[in-house]
Amino acid sequence: MDKPPSTPPLPRPDDETPLFSRAAVVASCVGFILIGALQALYGPSIPAFRDEFGLSPSTAGLGLSAHFVGGVAGVLVFDRLFGRADPAAPAARIGNRKLLGGSYLLMALGAAGFALAPTWPAALAMALVAGLGFGGIDYGLNQLFAVGFGRRSTAMLNILNAHFGIGAILGPALIGLVGAERYTAIFLGFAALTLPLLLCLAGVRDGAPPHTDEATGADGASRAADVRSRSLATVLGAFVLLYVLHVGIEAGVGGWEPTHLETVGYGATAAASATSVYWLMMTVGRFLVAPLALRWPARSIIAVSCAGMTACLLLAAVPALAPYAYAGVGLFIAPIFPTGLPWLNDAAPRARRAGALVIAASMVGGVAAGPALGKAIELSGIRSVPLILAAVSAICLATTVWLIRATATRRPTDTARPSPEPARPGAGDRVGETS
Template identity: 75%
Template sequence: MPDTPTAQEVRQIRPAPEARVFSPAAVVASCVGFVLIGALQALYGPAIPAFRDEFGLSPSAAGLGLSAHFVGGVAGVLLFDRLYGRMGNRRILGTSYLLMALGAAGFALAPNWPAALAAALLAGLGFGGIDYGLNQLFAVGFGHRSTAMLNILNAHFGIGAILGPALVAAVGAEHYPALFLAFAAANLPLLLCLRGVRDQVPQPGSGTTGTTGTTGTTGTTGTTAGGSARGRSLGSVLAVFVTLYVLHVGIEAGVGGWEPTHLETVGYGAGAAATATSVYWLMMTVGRFLVAPLALRHSPQAIITVSCAGMTVCLLLASVPWLAPYAYAGVGLFIAPIFPTGLPWLNAAAPRARRAGALVIAASMIGGVAAGPALGKAIEWSGVRAVPLLLCAVSAVCLLATLWLIRATRTDPPAL
């Protein structure tokens, strides 16, 4: 019996319908949960003027709210990874929703800025648990549809990220406590839907993930999504996956943070630059919905390769001023599938590395935090006009990492 089953064998051992991880109601609730975590992350930035007025903060001090949230998110991913398999899935998700609700309510009612930061850290802890828990369960819980379902799940995060700033604009930044309290309350009904989540932990690499189940499609015939080349160590495969996640999330955050400045520098008005940036985030959400049906026919490797190549070309075109707004929208479209599509590939490529998913999800958060300072230093040296070229170089590294992973995960499992 070979260590890595063929694509045909994977199709034969898909879980029976009665062994499904999510009921239909739980799937809907999970998507709503991702809308909420996307909205929470996006609420901090637009509310910064109100933080500054209420607590008398400098811009850098006000920005610590989102930083505390991300620090809590990384801690939540790592903490709940330790508990994954020891606690039931329902308890992990339920605890995460409660922590996020308590943190959001605490942030709204905080009497001073240190208390607000502690509450943001608590909310981030729950955020990380939900991000990790649902991504992990969706990656192994839908058989050959896992890649498609992960893209749909993460598309709802984008809906929340668009909705959060819109709500702040509608009610006014000074009313941010009411928004955080409403967000906290919205978490609570989701607890009722956890009964539809299977409590037993699915095991990655057991045939629930890894291939599209479609023969005749490039990258799927005769191999799984996750076999790896003989002699490639598990550590090196994981290291390259982590690199891919850190860099692509760095690009995602870099475009979102610096696109308005770059567009204004090359001659666009502030309103047009802001609108183009909104379109970039919208295209990320649209891209995940669009790739869901494609994921049923094409392998994760093929999707991520096309995504990285398209992202690289679009960033190169963004250096041309009259093309820049459209090219940035293309970046959003191409970068969209990478995060959710890579998780089933990772689970199949390293089925014995139980913590692989936690490593890359935590790495993605670290990439988002590190992108701002790192890109800022590079811009100090090269100028704002070089933003798309700097990000293009990083995107090219993502493409090289993807090609290396395809070669490294082609046949046998990684050597321990």
């Protein structure tokens, strides 16, 4: 069957060649530690930003906002370039190595420029540049891991994203150890640590496996899902909703847990420690689910995660249980982001930009969670924090149940019927690719 001219096929090198060498896998995990640390460095450095540039708290917080704006742009730019080729000259395709290498360089340049910027507007511009690289690495490695390890992709994605959590824990700890006033040296050191990863890109293969039934499992165990009579756009919309809401819960707990615990009677130190445990449990949860992902399908893991997350948030409304319940939220929410990507690839194998859509949406969800949750809390009070988040989590659970039904595979007898003629690519096959 001829491919649509707008999306030329990716080069198909020897299928036995792994997409990542072992050194490249290790380097990718280190890269995720670095992007996790970078994202977490802005907040603890705010006091130093305010002192150096004479900023208000809200203006100083724009550093992280600029980083996230750059991150969304980086995801979209990487996706636009990924697999791009001239139909008459497939060799002109921009390969994985160049895109990842460019992203690492942008992140290093942005981090160094942020550290050395003479004015706050210049610093924000450099945070935007660092965010571009951040988004390219985040999307690029997630997407390549989602298709590069066959049936082990879900497990490998959880391990990859667990290293992001390690970085998010180490970044603030480093600021606390050396002091926020030395943020310049920390950002410069971060930029320097990024550069050696370029040497490991030789272990990344330029040709990614195609998103088809053939690529999702040679034994047929993970065939591309049939979305039945429902439109692909509706299924993708449900995935976007799941990602936006669960990242909103993740950011909401991280931002409001200390305030809620102090309101119900815990001391500031205990509240801060409990929040650190929440982030730690997110990292632990991804490591723990990796072996489970080898035996259980992604949809089952996400369903259990959403149910457990909802139950824990309801328990967090009980003051005596709140610190432990929030830790449980971290454990259950951990697998959703990395585990959802292989499920998405199976559910929408021909929607090449689906991964970019949900990852960009997750970043938007993280940014929008603060104002939206703040307004809800303003109307209902601090004690309502876990209940508000539990309601959002219940929507995540309902969305997951709907997706399980909508993406269920047909029985073999249903899929074995001969087709009178090759199927033509329809308008619903490529969400987001309308011109």
